[in-house]
Amino acid sequence: MVRNLPRGTVTMAKKKTIRNIPQERTPIPVQEPEDRVENFDEVALGYDLEKTLNECERCLMCPEAACVPGCPVAIDIPGFIQKIVDKDYRGAYDIVSDANLLPAICGRVCPQEDQCEGVCPVGDTLEPVAIGRLERWIGDQAIENGWANIPYIEPNGFRIGIVGSGPAGVACAADMAKAGCDVTIYEAFHKSGGVLRYGIPEFRLPDTVIDAEMENLTRLGVKIECNTLVGRLFTIEQMVEEMGYDAVFIGTGAGTPNFMGIPGEFLNGVLSANELLTRCNLMHAGEFPSYDTPLHLGRRIAVIGSGNTAMDAMRVCLRLGAEKVYCVYRRTKDESPAREEEIEHAEEEGVDFRWLTAPIEILGDEDGNARGMRCIEMELGEPDSSGRRRPVPIEGSEYDFEVDMVIYAIGTQANPIIGQTSKLKLNDWGYIEVDENLATSMAGVYAGGDIVTGGATVILAMGAGRRAARSMKAYFGIRDSEVVYGGAEERGDGALFGIEPVEKNFTRLRLA
Numbered sequence: 001m002v003r004n005l006p007r008g009t010v011t012m013a014k015k016k017t018i019r020n021i022p023q024e025r026t027p028i029p030v031q032e033p034e035d036r037v038e039n040f041d042e043v044a045l046g047y048d049l050e051k052t053l054n055e056c057e058r059c060l061m062c063p064e065a066a067c068v069p070g071c072p073v074a075i076d077i078p079g080f081i082q083k084i085v086d087k088d089y090r091g092a093y094d095i096v097s098d099a100n101l102l103p104a105i106c107g108r109v110c111p112q113e114d115q116c117e118g119v120c121p122v123g124d125t126l127e128p129v130a131i132g133r134l135e136r137w138i139g140d141q142a143i144e145n146g147w148a149n150i151p152y153i154e155p156n157g158f159r160i161g162i163v164g165s166g167p168a169g170v171a172c173a174a175d176m177a178k179a180g181c182d183v184t185i186y187e188a189f190h191k192s193g194g195v196l197r198y199g200i201p202e203f204r205l206p207d208t209v210i211d212a213e214m215e216n217l218t219r220l221g222v223k224i225e226c227n228t229l230v231g232r233l234f235t236i237e238q239m240v241e242e243m244g245y246d247a248v249f250i251g252t253g254a255g256t257p258n259f260m261g262i263p264g265e266f267l268n269g270v271l272s273a274n275e276l277l278t279r280c281n282l283m284h285a286g287e288f289p290s291y292d293t294p295l296h297l298g299r300r301i302a303v304i305g306s307g308n309t310a311m312d313a314m315r316v317c318l319r320l321g322a323e324k325v326y327c328v329y330r331r332t333k334d335e336s337p338a339r340e341e342e343i344e345h346a347e348e349e350g351v352d353f354r355w356l357t358a359p360i361e362i363l364g365d366e367d368g369n370a371r372g373m374r375c376i377e378m379e380l381g382e383p384d385s386s387g388r389r390r391p392v393p394i395e396g397s398e399y400d401f402e403v404d405m406v407i408y409a410i411g412t413q414a415n416p417i418i419g420q421t422s423k424l425k426l427n428d429w430g431y432i433e434v435d436e437n438l439a440t441s442m443a444g445v446y447a448g449g450d451i452v453t454g455g456a457t458v459i460l461a462m463g464a465g466r467r468a469a470r471s472m473k474a475y476f477g478i479r480d481s482e483v484v485y486g487g488a489e490e491r492g493d494g495a496l497f498g499i500e501p502v503e504k505n506f507t508r509l510r511l512a
Helices: 048-057 077-085 089-099 105-111 131-147 168-177 207-219 236-241 274-283 308-321 340-349 416-421 459-474
Strands: 159-163 182-186 221-223 247-250 270-271 300-305 322-327 352-354 358-364 370-383 391-392 399-402 405-408 444-445
Touching: 048 077, 048 131, 048 352, 077 089, 077 131, 089 131, 105 207, 105 352, 105 459, 131 207, 159 168, 168 182, 168 207, 168 247, 168 459, 182 416, 236 247, 247 459, 270 274, 274 308, 274 405, 300 308, 300 444, 308 322, 308 340, 308 405, 322 358, 444 459
Parallel strands: 159 182, 159 247, 182 221, 247 444, 270 405, 300 322, 300 405, 322 352
Antiparallel strands: 358 370, 370 391, 370 399
16 A cells, blocks of 8 residues: 655655665676787776666765765766766766866776775775776766867966876866966877877777867867977977966976896897887887888787886787787785786786796897896885885896896886976976975976876876966966865955955956
């Protein structure tokens, strides 16, 4: 028997708890290993609508969601998930894109497990909500349907120069363009996207996704000048003093590879992962001679390092036809800095992992080509400054094995060109020194991302770009609707018509 409820009665949805949500994390479809190792098509195929809605049901909609401060750009994660549940997919995109211009990219390559998903309360008992996969789905919907949020922009007359079209530069450019500034990005390579383009293979991040996300930037009025190497064609000082830029943001990244300094690094067949990935991702080396970029890929390849870049390099080599690929890493799998998913995919594709192994020499033949590697086995000692257990060599455990190409993927140093050609203050490691507002030692010049912090993640670089944009707007006295200028208890009597003195209290006039 159904009892009629009085008019005006509101029925409340059952409160979500850890017990009544779907217990299993929704799996994402992937290409089979034996198929994907033969192509550069995307490995993870993404959720369909059914899987998306199922995973959304796993979100507890926490009133004080830990995932939001866990995101470097503070996406309203419960907000966009609720919009998906309500089947307001465009509304979900509006929420995500308000904080993140590149959701389809970040949903694919950001280490959510260490950020938003890492603090998800569901993860205390079950696997955390797959926030990254949901972000990717909504980003892909935007690309498929041509969604873009282009606000009304009132030009303010300020000109902004951005050095580098990677994630930091893109984020800064978008926020400054929305504020009404005339923004130009200078990119050294012939295509925009920075490390997103040259550093990440298409099987993880397709070029079509980068192209679509970058198009949204140009819709905001941002101009992108490729084949322009700042520091060689012109300097930062010239941008400020001669080219008419009111402010400059430097987001050049940390692109100079590290090597170990062991014997044999001068041999033919020894290169950095940066060089390999740039040749393949940006210059189509795998399609030689259709593209004039030789690679001379080895048959047996050792990659030194175990981060995401190392995983990318190894998996690219397999797809280009290498017979055997080794990962040489001085710690164990548990200490590996790569995403767990990337390690699993590399294992499935046939990479031979040599954990607790450190190279001590690269061996060459009479013609100066790499022919092998001499390694020593390691064991883990006490934790070092990174918090990980320090690898200690095991005496007498040296051994040789055959390789004809060695690829270094052990991190990067600061890109030196800007530091060499400007008077900006650098720190002891060659990175640009900035204050808490990301301002450099030169007035009106800001910097952020890997050129300040060293190698980090896409979303952290974007967060730095947005922080720099907020600082630039404050520098110009542009009202920033995203910044709260103190509560009523903090205000003095200086406010005029609700406008605080910190906002300069002026109106821009345009003379006829």
